[in-house]
Amino acid sequence: MYRNFRMVSYVVFGRGCYNQTKDILGQQRDKEKSDMVYLVDDVFKGAEFGDSIPLQGDDMLIWVNVDDEPKTKLVDALVEQIKGAMDKNPAGIVGVGGGSAMDLSKAVSVMMTNEGSSAEYQGYDLPKNPSLYHAAIPTLSGTGAEVSRTCVLTGPEKKLGINSDYSVFDQIILDPELIRGAPDEQRFYTGMDCYIHCIESLEGTFLNEFSKSYGQKSLELCREVFLNKRTEESEDKLMMASYCGGMSIAYSQVGVCHALSYGLAYVLGTHHGIGNAIVFDYLDEFYPEGVKEFRIMLDKAGVELPRGLCANLTEEQFEKMINVSLAMELLWENALGKDWKKIMTREKAREMFERM
Structure with a gap:
């Protein structure tokens, strides 16, 4: 039997398309779920780009450190932090950064709707419930994390991704201007x-x-x-x-x-x-x-x-x-x-x- 795999639902590409982020994400906001959570590589903290994140209302911005590759314990901590700060699930999770930041946002979006530790879901097609809406804004290019169905994580016993259709981004915003400043x-x-x-x-x-x-x-x-x-x-x-x-x-x-x-x-x-x-x-x-x-x-x-x-x-x-x-x-x-x-x-x- 041929595999019927899921692809990213929406893609916008072009120099300056990052400026459309507010309008694109606005389509996912409603009265019940209006807040977004941004997981942003902390290399941008205090930088001009970091200040440009289009926060609205009670949106939550979390600076994530990716000096080390994503670990299941970090995913679990982020999920706990978000749930502790919000009465209900947000409208979506937005990952901003390179492959690690994007993988974190994929994993968090999955774990916001599935019980237990992310370490329990390292493998193929293990999550039972659909993830929250999630989008990616890459600031590095090469890993392919923006289109893959896996979010690579290091757990207590192994390095293996949560590999699921639920991991695939709903939206990616591909602005080549954002990767120009990479070392x-x-x-x-x-x-x-x-x-x-x-x-x-x-x-x-x-x-x-x-x-x-x-x-x-x-x-x-x-x-x-x-x-x-x-x-x-x-x-x-x-x-x-x-x-x-x-x-x-x-x-x-x-x-x-x-x-x-x-x-x-x-x-x-x-x-x-x-x-x-x-x-x-x-x-x-x-x-x-x-x-x-x-x-x-x-x-x-x-x-x-x-x-x-x-x-x-x-x-x-x-x-x-x-x-x-x-x-x-x-x-x-x-x-x-x-x-x-x-x-x-x-x-x-x-x-x-x-x-x-």
Whole structure:
């Protein structure tokens, strides 16, 4: 049976479209539920953009710190904070920032209507009740979080997303002007997350024409952005590369790089974009042409990858890293086929981590 997956309901794209936020969200306000909750990356606190958030009435603005990737305990704390401050559920949740801020807003919107801890919902199609209305305003591009059905979370036992149709945003506001001020290194790492999405999707065993169409376009845009001189259109292209890259894995999957980087992140707290870049640089065996091109992009960007991350890990840390990575079975099957366990043994995974 073919999967009938949900897509983002409404998309607005273009320079300056952020100025339409008030009107767009106004359509969701009514007498019963008129308040919005904004979860905004605290890097914008006190900055001009932070002051531009279009608050109305009793809207709630919560500054979220994403120095560490989203954790289930943070999601639970935010839900408790919102419910403690409001008599009833708000009209919606709005995530403003990069992939982590967007994933937090997706998770909070789901957990506002589902009981228990978010850790109980790490997996596929576990939430029983529809989420609150939720919208995203990306200020970084590359992760594809704005279109994906997963919100990646680190829990007590694993790093795994709440992967549900209820996680998908109802509205995304894609304004290329908002990503222009991103630091160069951060822009590169989130962009490489997108590039790696495409390589893994296009070379995976789950590939189909739907995924291929989006993946090929995203890959083309990534090459224009990271192999050529930066232009006025670079942000527009990167924003659409992120959108298409996220769509490319909606009907397929990612692969070896993401599976290994999940283990790296769980044990060492490595951020998703930089973690993927670190891992991908060691994957010549699996994606030779992609890794070769990635290194050209790395050189052009003048970025030096961290080395020796796993040099002093304990046996317990290695075991946990391997366990988390090998638990990503769909990713491994997409990358290596149904017999992936014969290829990616625990010994092989250990050897790869030791090289990092």
